[in-house]
Amino acid sequence: MTDFTKVTLIGGQFKWDDPFLIEDLLTADERMIRDSARVYAQEKLLPRIRDWNRTESFDKIVMREMGELGFLGAPLEGYGCAGIGYVAYGLVMRELERIDTAFRSACSVQTGLAMTPIYAYGSEDHRKKYLPKMATGELLGCFGLTEPDHGSDAGGMKSRAKKVPGGWSLTGSKLWITHAPIADVLVIWAKDE
Numbered sequence: 157m158t159d160f161t162k163v164t165l166i167g168g169q170f171k172w173d174d175p176f177l178i179e180d181l182l183t184a185d186e187r188m189i190r191d192s193a194r195v196y197a198q199e200k201l202l203p204r205i206r207d208w209n210r211t212e213s214f215d216k217i218v219m220r221e222m223g224e225l226g227f228l229g230a231p232l233e234g235y236g237c238a239g240i241g242y243v244a245y246g247l248v249m250r251e252l253e254r255i256d257t258a259f260r261s262a263c264s265v266q267t268g269l270a271m272t273p274i275y276a277y278g279s280e281d282h283r284k285k286y287l288p289k290m291a292t293g294e295l296l297g298c299f300g301l302t303e304p305d306h307g308s309d310a311g312g313m314k315s316r317a318k319k320v321p322g323g324w325s326l327t328g329s330k331l332w333i334t335h336a337p338i339a340d341v342l343v344i345w346a347k348d349e
Contacts, residue, residue, distance in 0.1 A: 182243070189240060190247035194254075196225055201255045209256070216296065216338060219262065223293030227252075227263050229271045235287035237271075265334040266290060270297025273343050286341055298339035300330040310345060317346035 171177065182190070200221060208214060222228050226238035227248050233239040245267075253260040271290050274282055274297075289295040306312035315328025326346055330336075 182247075186241070186244045186247060189244040190251060192225065193227070193248040193251035196221070197251045197255045197259070201252070201259055205256045205258075208258075214258070214262070214338070216293070218259065219266065219293035219296055221293070222263055222266075223291055226291075228266050228293055229275075229287065229291045230267060232267075232271060232275050232287070232291075235275070235283055236291040237287065261334055265299060266293075266297055269299030270335075270339075270341060270343050273299075274341075290341065295340040296335050296338055297341040297343060298333050298335040300333050300336070300342060300344040302330060302332045304329055304331055313345060313347060315344070315346040317344075317348045319348070 179187075201218070204215075204218075219228065226240070229235070229237035230240045230248065231237075231242055231245045249260050249264055252263055271287060274286050274290075278286070286295060286297075290297055300315075301310065301313075302308050303313055303315065305314065313328075315326065315330065318325045318327075326344060328346060330344070333339075336342075
């Protein structure tokens with residue numbers, strides 16, 4: 157049985173705001189990135205979120221702001237991306253999440269689900285064409301996996317991709333796709349022949 161009376165003590169005092177002493181593990185750069193994200197989130201995002209939730213709206217200007225701060229594609233190297241470590245990126249996500257999960261989701265979908273597949277699996281031409289504009293928020297990406305009948309189970313996916321002259325033909329349906337109504341670049345999951 158765990159004894160919850162034993163807590164992290166510094167000089168005999170419990171640090172309620174950092175009980176696991178995470179702050180001591182961060183580098184100066186990680187703290188600076190976290191603090192910049194916190195200032196942005198508190199000063200720019202917090203004043204917007206109540207009205208945006210009530211009106212179910214989202215202004216793409218937020219993505220441009222995040223791009224200017226280097227948050228979009230932050231852990232990727234080159235192509236206009238910041239190239240920060242995953243700890244620093246996680247700290248940015250935490251600060252956005254403090255305000256509303258929609259902001260964290262907007263940034264993490266752009267970075268992890270749209271930019272990262274292009275970075276990892278796209279051709280060099282794809283990387284040069286899309287990533288710099290995605291890093292600035294000029295182009296928004298989405299990631300289409302979830303389907304009405306199978307959720308996010310890629311094995312049960314019904315969407316199909318067929319090679320045709322000049323590209324691919326896609327059939328199927330997707331739902332719950334962050335950025336789908338406003339996306340410029342769509343990373344869509346489908347089974348081929």
